[in-house]
Amino acid sequence: xxxxxxxxxxxxxxxxxxxxxxxxxxxxxxxxxxxxxxxxxxxxxxxxxxxxxxxxxxxxxxxxxxxxxxxxxxxxxxxxxxxxxxxxxxxxxxxxxxxxxx
Amino acid sequence: xxxxxxxxxxxxxxxxxxxxxxxxxxxxxxxxxxxxxxxxxxxxxxxxxxxxxxxxxxxxxxxxxxxxxxxxxxxxxxxxxxxxxxxxxxxxxxxxxxxxxxxxxxxxxxxxxxxxxxxxxxxxxxxxxxxxxxxxxxxxxxxxxxxxxxxxxxxxxxxxxxxxxxxxxxxxxxxxxxxxxxxxxxxxxxxxxxxxxxxxxxxxxxxxxxxxxxxxxxxxxxxxxxxxxxxxxxxxxxxxxxxx
Numbered sequence: 001x002x003x004x005x006x007x008x009x010x011x012x013x014x015x016x017x018x019x020x021x022x023x024x025x026x027x028x029x030x031x032x033x034x035x036x037x038x039x040x041x042x043x044x045x046x047x048x049x050x051x052x053x054x055x056x057x058x059x060x061x062x063x064x065x066x067x068x069x070x071x072x073x074x075x076x077x078x079x080x081x082x083x084x085x086x087x088x089x090x091x092x093x094x095x096x097x098x099x100x101x102x
Numbered sequence: 103x104x105x106x107x108x109x110x111x112x113x114x115x116x117x118x119x120x121x122x123x124x125x126x127x128x129x130x131x132x133x134x135x136x137x138x139x140x141x142x143x144x145x146x147x148x149x150x151x152x153x154x155x156x157x158x159x160x161x162x163x164x165x166x167x168x169x170x171x172x173x174x175x176x177x178x179x180x181x182x183x184x185x186x187x188x189x190x191x192x193x194x195x196x197x198x199x200x201x202x203x204x205x206x207x208x209x210x211x212x213x214x215x216x217x218x219x220x221x222x223x224x225x226x227x228x229x230x231x232x233x234x235x236x237x238x239x240x241x242x243x244x245x246x247x248x249x250x251x252x253x254x255x256x257x258x259x260x261x262x263x264x265x266x267x268x269x270x271x272x273x274x275x276x277x278x279x280x281x282x283x284x285x286x287x288x289x290x291x292x293x294x295x296x297x298x299x300x301x302x303x304x305x306x307x308x309x310x311x312x313x314x315x316x317x318x319x320x321x322x323x324x325x326x327x328x329x330x331x332x333x334x335x336x337x338x339x340x341x342x343x344x345x346x
Binding site: 023054 | 113114115116117118119140143144147148149151152153154155156157158159160161163164165167168169170171172175176177178179194197198201202205206207208209210211212213214215216267270278279280282286287290291294295297298313316317320
């Protein structure tokens, strides 16, 4: 229940709400810009990926491109996150008394 | 050297900010930290808690896409370390944020590849340790109820952000490629990150409050301090009939 509802919320946040996120520079960037540190920053070696900067290359609409990238990220995170933690906790029964309200 | 201003702003160190030797040492430290967390999480997680740990990792990824404005042309986003450790414990929590940073760096070119160790230390490890110590210290002092847990979660979240910024300052002091004095960077970083920390604290408190409402038994940060009445409400009806 909790996991299902949580995944729906995550897909909604990353796929839809993310379009409305603030596009102002973040704390680190702002400081770096104001203090003149940006001169030493380089693009990531990964910057040429079709998914770089939370977009999908070739998708014209910014809203669609960012939304698809968000959904892709949530799905990739779900595979890795649920997979990793399932693996770590596998075949171990709950230490506390079993609860029925799941 | 020209840098294109990124469309998406995240609080990740780009390549080139911190020199190669320092970044390489950070990768080694991050790998050791992740190994410790894998071991600790394996001991702690079970079939009941593992799904929540996975969900926390996904949620932090999604929330990190949502920059909120803090002041005059600056934004911030959730780091998530405090939230993660309160919900799923320090080892699994640090691991969840580390996975987020790896996916962001490898799939979305968010944060430099060479800086990935630095980013894991600052946003995954430092926030986990600080968030856990603050939350547990407060809970031991004030006890457990929904408002108290939310207040402790707020403060834990708030503190993690400027401390994480201080971790960056330390890395800058050791291996920064810029010529700006460390003291200048310290003041600027801590100031803006206290503001961002307020947002972090609010999101942490609201999320922990929501999980506490639905399944208090799943909040790992209070697992050994749950009031008995909360345990009873989430157990199938097994009370003696008409006991009163």
